[in-house]
Amino acid sequence: MARREVFVNIYEQITGWRFVLIFLLLIIGAGVLYYFTQLGLQVEEREKKYASLYAAGISFTIEQNGSDCEYTYVQEMLEANETVPMIIVMNGVPSDYSQNIPELEDKKKKWTESEKLDFKYNLVAEMGQEHPPIEFVVGKDKGYVYYSNSVVVRQLRYFPYVLIGTFLIFGSLAYIAYSSSRKAEQNRVWVGLAKETAHQLGTPISALMAWVEVLRANPEFDASIGDEMEKDVKRLETITTRFSNIGSIPQMNKEKIVEIVEQTLKYLERRISTKVKVYFTSQIPNDVLVDVNRHLFEWVIENLCKNAVDAMSGKGELSVLIQPLSKNRIAIDVTDTGKGISQSNLRKVFRPGFSTKKRGWGLGLTLAKRIIENYHEGRLYVKETQLDKGTTFRIILDVAEA
Structure with a gap:
């Protein structure tokens, strides 16, 4: 901390x-x-x-x-x-x-x-x-x-603007070069961290799978416990796959976006507070395809929903809406009834390390934005927020050509 x-x-x-x-x-x-x-x-x-x-x-x-x-x-x-x-x-x-x-x-x-x-x-x-x-x-x-x-006076009249304009141009070019260098360095850090995390998780996960099989071989071992342990191990495998994908160029596939969002919400609904009511609405056909990496996109939905639950302190309503936009685009809105985001924090929500919670590293929304905008060529932003009323995050994606 x-x-x-x-x-x-x-x-x-x-x-x-x-x-x-x-x-x-x-x-x-x-x-x-x-x-x-x-x-x-x-x-x-x-x-x-x-x-x-x-x-x-x-x-x-x-x-x-x-x-x-x-x-x-x-x-x-x-x-x-x-x-x-x-x-x-x-x-x-x-x-x-x-x-x-x-x-x-x-x-x-x-x-x-x-x-x-x-x-x-x-x-x-x-x-x-x-x-x-x-x-x-x-x-x-x-x-x-x-x-x-004279010509000299006229030149003196415009020269400071030319001089300032020149400084601004060179300053802008220097800032762009600096920003590009910093982003490239950040990308290398992200990739290196993700690859190392996936590598470090690989060995203990393989060992856990082997230990589960060893325990199943014991006749006195409760099979239901083994099933639950296997689910958790598979969950760890999913997390490892996510880090592996974010540390390299992820494979994109044409997926049914409604199905992915719905299954992710069903998974989360069983693991969050029972005082949070989850509502899912889709205004697009179930067979609409979008080029996504399933593991990474599920991670984005999970992060947005978990942040929403934290903003509501475990009590409220979580609504997810999929609706069509113009130019073959769709929007996925994740809305909560939480405490909202203040204007001073609105520009910081996607910044690495920013968090209003006492626990956590403030990387969930940063990863989500990176996954949507860098890998899926979409947009993730705060659509609207009101203090003590709630916040809506919006994802915009292009519909895949059939």
């Missing part, structure tokens, strides 16, 4: 650290977004200064036109902008003064005057929506510098 608790605690600690890691990743993601947002704002502010200097330079050049003033510095300042798209508007009309607008600078493109003017008006309208224009005065005339963000 202590070992099982240690195992569960370690698993819960790992799960807790997983949430801490996710929280740290969210903080890092928010930090990346904030950093690049601030960086983009700083670059935008710098480009606004470029636009202001450009407006001042244009105003100075026009005002000093014809004078002996040295324009070299102003010209260098105007040409220093190599990234920010700009255009001058004088008295409401776009001028030919522009920078970093490839469409207007493409000399191979043949513009008509009306096409060129329409393009400029549309460009000015778009830039005006992006940034308010910068005003400058030349004599009695007013001019405006319209500008838009």
Whole structure:
């Protein structure tokens, strides 16, 4: 019992650290977004200064036109902008003064005057929506510098999302690889444990069969006791067969599913509390076939029913219903009137080692889910549960082709 608790605690600690890691990743993601947002704002502010200097330079050049003033510095300042798209508007009309607008600078493109003017008006309208224009005065005339963000700013705006997306993709791939590796390791543990269990049970079972025959040879031995002992030995043989099948690729056969479930319930009904009423209902024909391994599937039904009996504390109603579904599928519902499953435990019921009982290792439902989903290519899940009212587990299987 202590070992099982240690195992569960370690698993819960790992799960807790997983949430801490996710929280740290969210903080890092928010930090990346904030950093690049601030960086983009700083670059935008710098480009606004470029636009202001450009407006001042244009105003100075026009005002000093014809004078002996040295324009070299102003010209260098105007040409220093190599990234920010700009255009001058004088008295409401776009001028030919522009920078970093490839469409207007493409000399191979043949513009008509009306096409060129329409393009400029549309460009000015778009830039005006992006940034308010910068005003400058030349004599009695007013001019405006319209500008838009450079390619660098636009890339900075989307780069953090690309970066986070890249991290998420690589993180997802790493998690998938880790999960696959862990599942493969778990599979090896399951297979090894099952094979070893079957191997260890084989020898004492053979010895018990021999001892039963020895006891039967004694005339004073009660034959009825021998019959009961033989039943128990055969039961052990069935358990050994189950472990042997789960430790290898099980042989699937077309079986009458109604017959298997009904016989399993009859076997259990004689071995559980008489205060538990068992009800079996089938809404499908008795000759419906399903590809199953009989020994393993009986084990699943037994585990679900035993868990139901434990949930009811040995008193209540256990109902098993087989009904047809669409697309050649059937559903097997195992319903109890027990204490139900809380929302906090709902995600843990199939986890190895999880159990609300004081006894047991919490592997029954884990084995059942593994048998149904890995070997029978079906589904096993909690269909519905209510506290103090009961729980329904559902198995979904494909009907075999005739």
